[in-house]
Amino acid sequence: KDGNYTITFGELKDPQRRGVLYSVLPSKEFQASKYEQMVTFWQGAVKQACIDHNIITISGDDIRRLFVVDGLAPMCASDMLEALRERGIVSTCEEVTSQPDGWGSWMWQTIVKKPLSWSLGMLARPAQGAPNKDSDRMYTLNSSLHEKEAKILDHYKRPENNLVLGYDDFLSSIMRQVCSVSSPSPSSFGIGAAGEAEIIALHLASTKKVVLFEIPSDHTAPRKGVKILSSKTGVDVSDLDMSVLRLRMTLEDLEAQASRLRSEIDTSNAKARQYVQNKQRSLASGYVRRSKQLQVLCDRKLGPINNIRAIIDEIEHAEMNKQVVEAYRRGNETLQQALKQTPIGEVDDLMDGIREAFADQAEVEEAIGTQVGGAAEDDVDLEAELEQL
Secondary structure, eight states, X not given: OOHHHHHHHHGGGSHHHHHHHTSOOOOTTTSHHHHHHHHXXXXXXXXXXXXXXXXXXXXXXXXXXXXXXXXXXXTTHHHHHHHHHHTTSEEEHHHXXXXXXXXXXXXXXXXXXXXXXXXXXXXXXXXXXXXXXXXTOEEEEHHHHHHHHHHHHHHTTSTTSOSEEEHHHHHHHHHHHHSGGGSSSOOSSTTOHHHHHHHHHHHHHHTTSEEEEXXXXXXXXXXXXXXEOOTTSOSSOOHHHHHHHHHHHHHHHHHHHXXXXXXXXXXXXHHHHHHHHTTOHHHHHHHHHHHHHHHHHHHHHHHHHHHHHHHHHHHHHHHHHHHHHHHHHHHHHHHHHHHHTSOHHHHHHHHHHHHHHHHHHHHHHHHHHSOOSSOOOOHHHHHHHHHHO
């Protein structure tokens, strides 16, 4: 797509050159020139492949599937990824998602690894070029990971977006914003949009861009939340953060229930109309009765929904007032500090000096403006000339 990419991939048209690039990776110590050429080529190839397919993860099997030419696949794929790892171009998914508090290992085992194992079972059989035991190891392209993370953080800088939200909502937002699920034809390479969203979320947490936390519950399993860190938020998850998130989750649950009820009401009304048209009034009346019962339940949901929305609005308003008061306090402290550095007595003396300087300057200007030398023009001649004009 750019000059370097086109020229580089032109090498694959030459069977001899392709044979070199697709061969086993040579020794770095004994064949340094060939090693450097191959690694440089595959560094650009892997980056462009990830860009083209809008993915951040790739495996040796993916490379073999992506670069099949005349039935041949690169034999060096897995070893090449390890070489790129040494250069810092890629990292293993385990490295990217490592979390000191155990979140990473939990997520990797329960969510990231399962889609990975499922996807591997669906892969097409590799072309000629047998994979080694690490062929299914997933790597993350570091540059693409950082670009997508920056896009996500920019999204949450907008004032209309909540900085504390449910973990599932956060993953859905990532998939909509930057993962291949948003494209008309999602990529079949990498670990999939859901897995890549997990990787982005966990890496943001490991680099202290977001905080992951759990909301304990007496009746259900703990629900997971995310706090996006910024200059406006603290680095810790406060009781207020948890309370607001509980309210939002309750609101989402109620809205989902109301939506299901409205869908059932529409279905009942459609059935009633159908039976009326078929002259089956007894059946139609049953669906009308059902629709009314559902409408009563739906109306009962609207009261709590509106109340919770009002409470959240008031909490956010109070939090904004708190920020305004804090800004006033800091501004006042800064102003007082600045005034201490400028004593009033010195200011009075300075102003007196400025006034004296202005007075002296006025005297100088008056003296300069006084007419000197030569007789003034005769007033009579001047008046005559003006009259003539």
